Amino acid sequence: MAGLHVLEFSWVIATPSAVRILADYGATVVKVETESRPDTMRTVNPFVDEEAHPDNSVGYGVYNAGKRSISLDLDKPESRDVVLDLVRWADVATESFAPGAFDRMGYGYDVVSEVNPRLVLLSSSLLGRTGPSSGLAGYGFMAAAIAGFYELAGWPDRGPAGPYGPYTDYLAPRVVVASLMAALEQRRRTGRGCHIDLSQTETALHYLSPAILDAAVNGRTAQRCGNDDPQMSPHGVFPSAGDDAWVAVACADGMWPALAGVVGLDSLAGLTQAQRRERADEIAAAVSAWTSEHGNDAAARLLQGAGVDAYPVNNAQGCCDDPQLSHRNHHIDVPQSHRGTMWTHNCRTTMSRTPPQVWRGGPCLGEDNFEVLSDFLGYDGDRIADLAAAEVLG
Template sequence: MPVSAKGCVHVLYDGNLRAGGTMLSPYRVLDLTDDRGHFAGLLLAQLGADVIAVEPPGGQRSRHLPPFAGNKADPECSLQHWAYNRGKRSVLMEDQAILKDLALTADVLIECGAFDVDLSELRALNPSLVTVSMSNFGEDGPKSEWIGTDLTLNAAAGPMSLNGYKDRAPVRISAPQVWVNAASEAACAALIALSDRRQSGIGQHIDVSAQEAMILTAQGWLATALCDNPSAQRTGGGFELLGMLKFRFVYECLDGHVTITFLPGILVGSFMNRLLDWVQSEGHLDDDLCGIDWTDLLVDRELEEVASIAERTAACLANALTAYSKKDLFEMAQRDKLLLVPVITPADVLETPHYSERGFWDEVDMGRVEGIVKFPGPWAHGSPTGLRRLNRPPTLGEHTAEVLAETRPFSSSGAQTSTPRKPFEGVTVLDFTWVYAGPFATRMLGYYGARVIRIESQTRPDQVRTSGLTRDPDDPDGPENSQQWHSINANKESLQINLKAPEARQVVLDLAAQSDIAINAFSAGVLERIGLSSADLLKVNPRLIICSTTLFGQTGPLSSIPGFGNMGAATGGYYELTGWADRLPAGPFLAYTDATSPRLTAALLIAALDHRERTGEGMVLDFSQAEGGIHFLTEAILDQQVNGFAQTRIGNADRWRAPHSVYRCGEISEDQWLAIACESDDQWAALAHTLGREDLADLKLAERLNREEELDQLLSDWCGEQDPDIATHLLQANGVPSHRVQNSPEVAADPQLLHRNHFVEVPHEVYGSSWVEQYGFRLSRSDGTPERAGPLWGEHNFEILSDMLGYEADQIAELVIAGVLE
C-alpha cells in the first residue's frame, strides 16, 4: 500500500523517474551520517537510489567543517559537505516522529552516531528495513567505546605503519581516508543485505568498523606475523620484500616525480626489461646489469644478490630519468608500454584530458561561486544502464516538505524462506582478474555465497602467486605457498585456462552461457582479439553481466595503458598527498587504489545483479580504478578549483586541528609510535591535564595552531618516556583520541580484532590451514565468514569441466593435449 511520511496521500514518489531508471532506482536510503559516512550515501545515489539526508535543525556536522568555498564559514559552502552530498535530498528531523514515519518508507538507513536513534524500534516498525551502523571500532568488543579520528584510526588499522621513511614517523595520507573507506564498505554491506531481502523478505542490521575497513588498504601485508614473515617496513614510497629486498617506486625527474612499478616477476618483469633497455640506451645501466631478465630475477639467486641488483638498478634508473620531464617520460611509457606514470597534483588531475574525454566530471552550477564546478562523477560506464549523474548538494532542509508529502509503495516483509541461503547462493562469477583490485571485489561475492571461478594459467601466473608473503617461510619455492593468494582468493575455485590456445575460446563461451557475471582486467581490445568480446559473450547469454576493471577504463587516451594500483595512486593525486614536503612522495603503500577500488567494483556488480533480477537485462560495465580512486580525494579536488589551494603532503599535521601528529615512544631502535589528534577544545583540555600542563588547557584552536611546534615538542618529550600501549589506554580513558601505530604483530594481537575475528584460520590442503581476512562489516543475519583458503592450481578443473559444463573425459583430454588447461 502507498505510505506517506506524514500519513497523507499527495504525490506518489516515482524512483524510476527521479533516478532515470538506474540500477537502484526502486530503493530509498535514509542517510543519517555526517563526514563519517556520507560517502556511502553518495555511492548509492550514483547507483540510482533515492537518498534522503536526514539532518538536525543546525545541519549535519560536515556542513560546519572547513575548508569552505571562499574561505568563509557558511553551512552551505563547506567543501567537505559538497564533496559527498550531491544527489541527495535534505530533510530536517525536528523530532523522532519524523524519523519513524520516514523509516516506514525506507529500504536502508545508514547512521554513524550523529543521532540518538533506536534502530531496533525502527526495524520493528518496518521489518524489511536494512540498518547500517558505522563506528570507530565496531559496536562491541574491548575498544567499542574508544574515540577515534582519521589519524588515530589509521594508526590502529596499521597501513600507516607502512607509509613514510624509516628515519621519521609513520605517516598518513594528508587527505583523510578512513571514513571514505569505511563508507564504501557500508554501501556494499547494505547492498548485500538488500540481496538477502529479495529471498528472505526481511531486513537486518549491519555493523561497520572503520578500523577494519581501513586494514584492507594494506593489501594483506598486515598478516605477516601470522605466518612468521618479517613485518613490512616503511620504504619511502617503495616496497620491501622478505625483510631485505627493497624496490623503489618513486623517482625524481626534470620537473617533478614519476612512479614506476619497479618489481620482478612474470607479470611485470617484461615491462621492466623494456624500461632497462632504454636505461642502457641512455648509457646509464652498469654493464653487469645488462641482460638480466627481470621475469625470473628471483629464480636461482641468493637474496643478497637480488638485493644488490635491485639497489644498483634503481640508482642507474634514477640517473637516467633526471634529464626528462614528466610529460616526456609519460609519452615514452605510452609508446613503449612501460609501467611508468607521473606523480600528479589535484590541479593536474583536473586538467588530465583522459578524464574529460571519458565524461568523468559532473559539471555543476553551484550558485555560490563563479562558473561551473567540476565534481568527480561516474566511475563506471554501463550499457544499457549506467551510473547516475548528480546535481548540486541540497541546502539544509530543502526537500523537507517535498519528501514528507510523498507517498511510496510499501511492501511488508514476506515469509522467510524455509531454508536460509546466503545472499548470492546460485550466482556464478567468472573471474579473469589478477593481483588485488579485481580479486578483492569477487572475494566479497564469494564470502556471501557466490560460486567464484578464478580463471588462471601457469603460462601467465598471477603476481600474487609468485611473490609476497609466504605461508611457510621454510618452503619458499612451494607453488602453493603464497599467503596472500590464500586470503585474496578465499572461497573461490580455480580453473586453469590458457587463453592463447585457440580451443580455449569455446570453453570460455560455454562457461559464460552458465554464469551470471564475467569480470576481467584486460586492457582495451585484448578480449576482442581472441573472439571473446562483450558481444560474443552476450550472444551466448543475454543475461550476463560483463565487467571490466582496469586502471584507466576501456575508453579514452590512456585506456591502452596497463597498470597497477601504485600507478592509479600516482595519477589520482595520492602520491602528492603522502609524506613530507622536504622529501620525495612517500606512498601510499604499494598499490593503494587496488584496495580502494574493489569496494566500488563490488557495489557495481551487486547493483547490476539487483537490476537484472527486476528487468532480466544483462549489462556491460566499464570500471576505471583511477576514476574510482579520485572520489576518495574529492575535497582536495574542490579545494584546488574553488579556492585555488593546492593541497600537498604535510606529514601528519592537519590544517584545522592541533596537536595532530605521531610521536616516538621509547628508544629509536624500537620503532614505536603513538598517534594523538585533538579535534576539539575539550579534547585538548583533557590532554593538557593528562600532561600536567593545566596552564595550557584553555588554549583555543587558533592559539594551538600558532604554537603547534611548541606543543609537538611537549608531546614528543612526554611520549618519549611512555609505553605506547599504556599511554593509549591512559589517553583514551581521559577522552583524548589516540592509538599506538600498529604493524602486523600488534594488529594480529589486537584484542578488538581478535574479538571481531578479523583474521580467520581456514583449512588448506597443503599447509593444513591458512589465514584469510574479513571485511570491515558484519551482517546480523547473513554470515560472510570465509570457509576455505584460495584454491590450488587448477584444483577444480575436472569438477567445473565435467560437472558444470558436462564435458566427457575424452573432450577434457583433448583440451589437455591442445594446451588449454595449462
C-alpha cells in the first residue's frame, strides 16, 4: 500500500477500522476531524489511567493507529479549498456521515470526481444511500437488529439477547477493504475512480446467509437455540473448575467417539447425532461433570489432545493473557504523542513478503496539521498562518 493516499472523513469503528488496515500496510492516511466534532471514539472509554482526554482513548487508538490527523473546521468557508486540495492529493476517500450530508456540505461524488476523476470515494452508512429508509442514521447495534442478529442470539424461551457491542461495525471492515481493493484494481485498468455505496446492514446479512437462504427458499425462520448448533452435538459452553470458568466444546460427528471416551460415556460412542440429541441432557450432564473437575485451560488441552475441538472461554483479561495471541504479538505498545506509548492491537494478518508495520498509535487531534498542509499539499508558512488566524485549523 506504500504510495496510496487515503483521505478519511469516517467515525467510530466500521470504516476507520478498515482504513487502519490500509495504514498497516503502508498507505498514507489523513483523517479529518474538528475540535467541535471529533471522532466519537475519542470520547469513549477505556481511557489510559482513567484520564478522559480526546487523545487518551484506547479504542480510538486501536482503530486509528498509523494515521495522521488534521483538524479542519468544515463550517468555515476557508476550509473548502483545503478539502478540495486533499481530494486532489488522495487516491481513496471515505465518509460515514448520514446519507446526503457529505453532498449537502458540497463534497458529493459529482463534485469530488470532477476535481479528481481517479478518486475512489466510499460512503458507508447504516442502510445505504438509496431507498425509503436510507435517511436513517445509526450505529452497529441497530444494524445488528435489522439484519437479524438480535433475533437469533439468545435462548428459545427468552427474548432476543443480541451480540455484544455494535456488532456490524466489526463485520463491515472486511467488505470495506475488499471493495476498495476491487475499485483500485478497476481504476488501474480504466484510469477512473468510482463511488462505493456501502450499507452496513447489507454487509451483515452475508454473515447470516444460511438463515436468510432457508427463509427465502423454504419459508423456514431460524429460531434462537442458545449455544447449540444444528450440525454438531454436543455443542456449547460447559463449567470448569474455578470461579466463573468455562470451556467451549464443538463436537462434530467424527469427534464424538473420542469425547465419549474422555468423559466416560464409552457405551454411547456409537450414537448418531440424532440419537445424541435425544439424550442431550444426559450427555451434557456427563460433559459438565468431567469439565468441572479441570480448569478450563487443562480441560481444553485434554480435549484437544483427544481430537475434540475445545478452547477456554476467555474474558477480556484472558484475551490479554492468551499465550497464542501473545506468541503472535497481537497486543503491542506503540509510540503515541499524548502518552509517550499506548497499547493497541497489531495488524490482524501477517504477509510473508509484505509484513505490516504499526508505526504510531492513534494521532492526537490535529497534531499533523503542518505536515499535511506543508509536505502533502505544498502550502507555505504564510498560507498556513492565514488558515490558523481564520480559525480553520480547529
